[in-house]
Amino acid sequence: MKLQARDVVIHHRRQRYGDMLLAVDGATMDIGEGEFVAIVGPSGCGKTTFLNAVDGLLPITSGTLTLNGRPIDRPGHDRGMVFQQPSLLPWRTVMGNVLYGVELLGLPKGEARAVAKRFVEMVGLEGFAESYPLELSGGMQQRVNLARALAVDPEVLLLDEPFAALDAQTRETMQHELLRIWNQTRKTAVFITHDIVEAVYLADRVIVFTARPGRVKEILKVDIPRPRDLRVKRDARFVEIETRIWESIREEAARDTLAATA
Amino acid sequence: MAERVEEPIKYDTVPSYPGELMGTGQRALPGDLVATRVPHDSPLRTTPLPPQNWFQKHEALIIGTVAVVIFFVAWQAVGSARIVSRLFLPAPTDVIEAFTELVKDGELAQDLGYSGAEFGIGYVLAAAVAIPLGLLLGWYPRFRYALDPFVTFLYATPRIVLLPLFIIWFGIGMESKIAVIFLGAFFAILINTTAGVRNLDAHLIKVARSLGAGDLVIFKTIALPGSVPFILTGLRLGIGHALIGVVVGELVAAQHGIGRMMAIAGATFQSSKVFAGLFCIAAAGMLLTYALQRLERHFDAWRPQR
Numbered sequence: 001m002k003l004q005a006r007d008v009v010i011h012h013r014r015q016r017y018g019d020m021l022l023a024v025d026g027a028t029m030d031i032g033e034g035e036f037v038a039i040v041g042p043s044g045c046g047k048t049t050f051l052n053a054v055d056g057l058l059p060i061t062s063g064t065l066t067l068n069g070r071p072i073d074r075p076g077h078d079r080g081m082v083f084q085q086p087s088l089l090p091w092r093t094v095m096g097n098v099l100y101g102v103e104l105l106g107l108p109k110g111e112a113r114a115v116a117k118r119f120v121e122m123v124g125l126e127g128f129a130e131s132y133p134l135e136l137s138g139g140m141q142q143r144v145n146l147a148r149a150l151a152v153d154p155e156v157l158l159l160d161e162p163f164a165a166l167d168a169q170t171r172e173t174m175q176h177e178l179l180r181i182w183n184q185t186r187k188t189a190v191f192i193t194h195d196i197v198e199a200v201y202l203a204d205r206v207i208v209f210t211a212r213p214g215r216v217k218e219i220l221k222v223d224i225p226r227p228r229d230l231r232v233k234r235d236a237r238f239v240e241i242e243t244r245i246w247e248s249i250r251e252e253a254a255r256d257t258l259a260a261t262a
Numbered sequence: 263m264a265e266r267v268e269e270p271i272k273y274d275t276v277p278s279y280p281g282e283l284m285g286t287g288q289r290a291l292p293g294d295l296v297a298t299r300v301p302h303d304s305p306l307r308t309t310p311l312p313p314q315n316w317f318q319k320h321e322a323l324i325i326g327t328v329a330v331v332i333f334f335v336a337w338q339a340v341g342s343a344r345i346v347s348r349l350f351l352p353a354p355t356d357v358i359e360a361f362t363e364l365v366k367d368g369e370l371a372q373d374l375g376y377s378g379a380e381f382g383i384g385y386v387l388a389a390a391v392a393i394p395l396g397l398l399l400g401w402y403p404r405f406r407y408a409l410d411p412f413v414t415f416l417y418a419t420p421r422i423v424l425l426p427l428f429i430i431w432f433g434i435g436m437e438s439k440i441a442v443i444f445l446g447a448f449f450a451i452l453i454n455t456t457a458g459v460r461n462l463d464a465h466l467i468k469v470a471r472s473l474g475a476g477d478l479v480i481f482k483t484i485a486l487p488g489s490v491p492f493i494l495t496g497l498r499l500g501i502g503h504a505l506i507g508v509v510v511g512e513l514v515a516a517q518h519g520i521g522r523m524m525a526i527a528g529a530t531f532q533s534s535k536v537f538a539g540l541f542c543i544a545a546a547g548m549l550l551t552y553a554l555q556r557l558e559r560h561f562d563a564w565r566p567q568r
Contacts, residue, residue, distance in 0.1 A: 055472055056472075057468065057471060057472060075471055075472045075473070075474050076474055077473075077474055079472075081469075081472045083465065083468070083469065083472075085465050087463070087465035087466055087468065087469045089466060089483075089484070089487070090564050090565070091487050091488070091490075091561075091564045092564075093564075100470075100473065100483070101473040104470075104473050104474055104475055104479065132563070132564035132565075132566075133564070134564060134565060134566050135566055148469075148473075152473065
């Protein structure tokens with residue numbers, strides 16, 4: 001197993017309330033080499049918190065979280081995170097931003113540039129290498145975000161709702177693009193989203209989280225062959241899986257609302 | 263798999279493109295609103311704006327210049343009409359006369375050199391100390407908690423009130439003025455630099471941490487470049503404070519300098535000389551501020567022009 005989580009409990013520190021919130025309460029999962037997994041769940045269910053822990057940005061309270069059998073306790077180059085906000089350095093060009101992570105690897109200058117250039121091209125931004133982030137559209141900024149994470153050649157790609165802030169059309173284009181790029185690299189990927197269609201379209205397996213505190217509620221296999229065209233979203237099998245997940249989340253969201261009003 | 267894409271209909275005014283008004287068979291005249299199917303690779307996909315004439319291009323500069331000219335003409339008229347005594351309000355020509363006199367007998371060069379040296383030393387020292395200190399204050403909260411009371415106290419106090427003390431400590435020579443200039447510029451630079459580090463985008467720090475950057479690397483690659491615009495703003499604001507230090511310091515007690523020259527001229531009712539000094543200082547301030555603005559724009563190349 002590439003990535004393994006056993007009864008992972010995470011408390012999330014809330015600055016505003018000055019307390020520790022139980023965000024994830026015993027998440028268990030196994031993610032295999034080269035697998036694309038999507039995690040969905042009602043909002044606030046701790047899925048982003050979980051991903052941050054996988055990236056090593058948050059400590060876990062108990063349980064075990066391992067990558068290739070080694071416990072995760074800090075960020076590292078074996079994981080690459082694509083954040084929800086593009087979070088690009090505004091004073092660096094597209095090229096400079098993709099270069100940023102590669103520079104931190106300590107590669108020689110020329111080699112680093114060659115790597116960065118390859119990934120700028122892979123995400124289709126070769127014409128914008130010298131543009132600044134603020135000159136780009138939201139979709140293009142997320143392409144840079146993706147290229148930056150891929151450029152450090154991580155073993156696992158972590159994506160935290162990267163397309164949530166994009167408009168519907170751009171989001172679909174980016175989903176398609178992501179699959180195209182993923183097909184070239186076939187990296188193990190963990191994709192957080194609240195968009196069920198997106199999850200089913202992209203993933204080999206979809207993991208449904210319960211309402212907060214998050215736990216794995218069920219895991220569904222998406223047995224739809226690749227490569228997938230966007231039209232697959234209209235297939236009966238696709239809609240069937242989508243509906244199952246929708247009902248599952250619906251149940252959780254209702255439970256959450258009841259708990260909140262009780 | 264190449265999908266056929268219907269060419270989009272683009273509505274626009276096409277000033278130099280003699281298209282056909284849709285469906286009418288009439289030729290469109292330049293400036294008419296026409297719908298044209300624009301091929302993907304056509305340069306017409308972007309339509310140039312109608313050319314601006316000379317006035318439109320330089321509108322701000324022209325109106326500004328005219329206003330200044332009107333002002334000086336009016337001033338000259340009032341001055342020449344001798345409505346007010348020349349002792350109180352000299353005409354622009356009198357000021358120019360006083361100015362050329364000051365230049366001729368070398369007095370101005372000497373005073374400017376003296377004041378310039380005070381300004382230069384005080385300002386550069388202020389920048390050299392305030393920028394590193396501001397970065398540290400922004401980066402280490404505990405350091406900031408310790409120094410905050412002092413910074414607040416001194417920033418809230420007009421630094422000029424310290425001048426009597428400085429004269430006791432450093433005498434009426436250059437040193438007391440340098441101290442006042444230093445303090446004046448120091449806080450503008452310090453406070454802006456600190457704000458620059460504190461206003462860093464938390465997302466960027468998260469990205470850097472995720473990519474495995476340590477504190478030192480985050481400081482060098484995020485905090486430092488991220489605060490450059492703030493530091494430059496501080497440097498620009500510091501110029502004004504430092505110039506106040508130059509003039510007021512010399513007005514109170516000095517042996518040489520522009521402020522000193524103006525003080526003596528004022529005490530002896532040579533108002534044209536006072537005006538000449540005033541314009542010198544204003545010119546210095548404007549030039550330095552302009553230079554800093556250019557520098558700010560240079561480092562702001564990544565910000566889209568508004």
